[in-house]
Amino acid sequence: MRHLIPAWIRIPVIFLIIVSIAEYFIGTGEQYAFIEQPLILVIYLVALLFLISAEIILAAIENIMFKTLNAEAQDRYMRARQERLDRLSLKNWFSQMTYSQPEERDLELDHNYDGIKELDNKLPPWWLYTFYATIIFGFGYMAYYHILGGDTQEMEFRNEMAAAALAVEEFRKNNPDLINADNVTLLTDEAQIDKGRSLYQVSCMACHAVDGGGGIGPNLTDDHWIMGGGIKNIYQVISEGGRAGKGMIAWKTALNPLEIQQISSYIVSLQGTVPAAPKDPEGDIWAGE
Numbered sequence: 001m002r003h004l005i006p007a008w009i010r011i012p013v014i015f016l017i018i019v020s021i022a023e024y025f026i027g028t029g030e031q032y033a034f035i036e037q038p039l040i041l042v043i044y045l046v047a048l049l050f051l052i053s054a055e056i057i058l059a060a061i062e063n064i065m066f067k068t069l070n071a072e073a074q075d076r077y078m079r080a081r082q083e084r085l086d087r088l089s090l091k092n093w094f095s096q097m098t099y100s101q102p103e104e105r106d107l108e109l110d111h112n113y114d115g116i117k118e119l120d121n122k123l124p125p126w127w128l129y130t131f132y133a134t135i136i137f138g139f140g141y142m143a144y145y146h147i148l149g150g151d152t153q154e155m156e157f158r159n160e161m162a163a164a165a166l167a168v169e170e171f172r173k174n175n176p177d178l179i180n181a182d183n184v185t186l187l188t189d190e191a192q193i194d195k196g197r198s199l200y201q202v203s204c205m206a207c208h209a210v211d212g213g214g215g216i217g218p219n220l221t222d223d224h225w226i227m228g229g230g231i232k233n234i235y236q237v238i239s240e241g242g243r244a245g246k247g248m249i250a251w252k253t254a255l256n257p258l259e260i261q262q263i264s265s266y267i268v269s270l271q272g273t274v275p276a277a278p279k280d281p282e283g284d285i286w287a288g289e
Helices: 007-026 038-067 071-088 090-097 125-147 153-174 190-203 230-240 257-269
Strands: 108-113 116-119
Touching: 007 038, 090 125, 190 257, 230 257
Parallel strands: none
Antiparallel strands: 108 116
């Protein structure tokens, strides 16, 4: 086999196998072992130099031994080597796996029923080996899923979806600007409500009054809502605007998602308060989410 694969292929393959085995047993899984421990990198380089040296030494020994043979022995050695190369070559292997069928007359058996002849037609080896592989795979599949209780596709899907949901939740916590009407949550922290109050006084007070009692815009303290109450609907209206032509403008270009969430949470906190001059109710009673 040594003469079938060139050294420039054989050495890297063996080296990668050595490194893979070492990383499997030494590595932590989060970082390569040779990065955490630089000494291992030195060991890898020594192993690579050893492989190269071994290849050079074996080639030199083989050459010296060949030269010690007489002409007849050298000829026998070269013929034996060539026969071995031909026997193990990819061309020969491919020919064996896809051998051509003999003529039909050479495949006929001694069975003849009303002119119907039976042939001894063998399947190609590649087809048989593939079939044997499926049998082995079938036993492994049965053992893993029906005996050892391996995860089915549905279980794997549920596990992956649960892991993805946790990752998305963590990502949203670390990236508050990704808040939208679908995932916005009600803020109850007093500091967040105070920020919402400050933003309300700058952006909303002119139309809804300082206490939320309403003016140009509707009363924000009663149970009536034109486009629905609750944190999600309020966020949607502030972000995208109210009714076309006569509603509030969209504030998403002036306020970031977190600021809209803070204002929305402050507006929810106004529910049940008594403004100084409340505007008449508009819209329908909001029963809650």
